[in-house]
Amino acid sequence: MTYALEIKNLKKSFGNLEVIRGLSLTAKKGEVLCIIGSSGSGKSTLLRCVNLLDIPDSGEVYVNGELLKMKKDKKGKSIPAEQKQVDRIRSKLGMVFQSFNLWSHMTVLQNVIEAPIHVQKVDKELARKNGYLLLEKVGIAEKADQYPSSLSGGQQQRAAIARALAIKPDVMLFDEPTSSLDPELVGEVLKVMQSLAEEGRTMIIVTHEMGFAKEVSSKVIFLDQGRIEEEGTPSNFFNNPQTVRLKRFLATNL
Ligand code: ADP
Ligand code: MG
Numbered sequence: 337m338t339y340a341l342e343i344k345n346l347k348k349s350f351g352n353l354e355v356i357r358g359l360s361l362t363a364k365k366g367e368v369l370c371i372i373g374s375s376g377s378g379k380s381t382l383l384r385c386v387n388l389l390d391i392p393d394s395g396e397v398y399v400n401g402e403l404l405k406m407k408k409d410k411k412g413k414s415i416p417a418e419q420k421q422v423d424r425i426r427s428k429l430g431m432v433f434q435s436f437n438l439w440s441h442m443t444v445l446q447n448v449i450e451a452p453i454h455v456q457k458v459d460k461e462l463a464r465k466n467g468y469l470l471l472e473k474v475g476i477a478e479k480a481d482q483y484p485s486s487l488s489g490g491q492q493q494r495a496a497i498a499r500a501l502a503i504k505p506d507v508m509l510f511d512e513p514t515s516s517l518d519p520e521l522v523g524e525v526l527k528v529m530q531s532l533a534e535e536g537r538t539m540i541i542v543t544h545e546m547g548f549a550k551e552v553s554s555k556v557i558f559l560d561q562g563r564i565e566e567e568g569t570p571s572n573f574f575n576n577p578q579t580v581r582l583k584r585f586l587a588t589n590l
Contacts, residue, residue: 338401340365340507340538341386346395348378348385348562355381356392357562363507363555366536370549373559374585379542382559383509386540387429388422391415399425400506427455430500434512436492438484438499444471445480448499456503463502470498474528490521494528501532508532510541546590550574558582 341363348356355378363369371379384390386397388404393414397404404425405417416422438447448467452458458466471477474494476487484492493513500508510529514522526548533539533552543549549556549570556573558566558581566573566582574590577583 337364339363339398340367340400341540342396342398342401343382343386344396344398346382346385346397347393348381348390349393355562356385358395359559359562359564360395361557361564361567363538363540365506365538367554368533368537368539368541368552369555369557370553371540371542371557371559372544372546372549372585372589373565377559378562379559380511381562383431383511383540383542386509387426387431388416399428423455427451427503428506430503430505430508432493432496432500432508432510432513434515436484436489436496436516438492438496440484443481443483444476444487444495444498447484447495448502451499451503467498467502470501471495473501473531474498475524488521489517490524493517493525497525497528497532506538508537508539510539510543512542512544514543514545544589546574546586558585560585 339362343359343361346356346359359382373379381390385392391414405421406414407417409415445467448470449463452463453460468477468480471480474497476491476494479487479491514525517525526545530552553570555567556570557564560581566577566579577586
């Protein structure tokens with residue numbers, strides 16, 4: 337079978353700091369994987385290695401069955417073999433960051449239609465139409481012509497989700513999408529993410545929202561020092577943790 341995302345024995349170091357230490361995981365189409373773990377355990381690096389914002393040292397990443405081809409440069413460092421393939425694979429991945437990363441000089445709608453028009457060469461009118469639909473979906477259609485700075489954090493993050501959806505990605509990657517929000521704004525973003533999960537989108541979500549992870553995950557993964565320390569269905573994972581480290585983590589984070 338073809339996985340939406342498959343990672344095999346991924347390794348990544350920064351200097352002599354080993355951050356990802358032989359990590360493997362799979363996500364079937366429509367699955368929602370929530371990744372939890374302490375700060376510094378390698379969660380962001382893992383997501384960044386999937387869309388090559390960080391370059392893995394070794395291991396394999398497959399997106400919809402397509403292997404990201406790597407080669408060694410003159411110094412023996414691992415680099416992507418083909419920029420074309422990197423662009424193609426990135427266009428199948430929607431990424432949402434903790435810090436929204438909207439372009440401040442563009443309106444909300446312009447943010448959403450930028451990649452479809454300029455990267456995917458979608459017709460402008462069609463892109464605008466789709467853009468409005470996506471803003472409706474995340475509940476901020478009335479903000480289409482405003483600039484990001486006039487939106488609340490929750491609205492900005494929903495705009496960032498609409499922007500990530502606009503390229504029609506096969507897999508959505510979320511890196512702590514609610515961590516920089518005021519508590520009262522977290523719910524509106526989680527609600528949008530939950531509706532995406534219910535639509536059957538494949539999502540890999542790094543989060544500290546345990547209740548959310550329990551509710552929407554197909555599988556929960558506990559990352560510790562660059563390795564998967566424990567994984568399981570939400571009910572097993574939260575109600576019957578096996579490892580000392582996960583028990584300890586849950587005791588301080590639930
Ligand atoms: P998490 O997202 O789980 O908090 P990260 O993946 O951001 O963890 O970081 C894991 C470790 O890798 C940390 O010790 C961090 O300081 C280090 N790290 C991350 N990115 C870099 C980088 N570009 N250069 C050097 N060290 C990095
Ligand atoms: Mg992080």
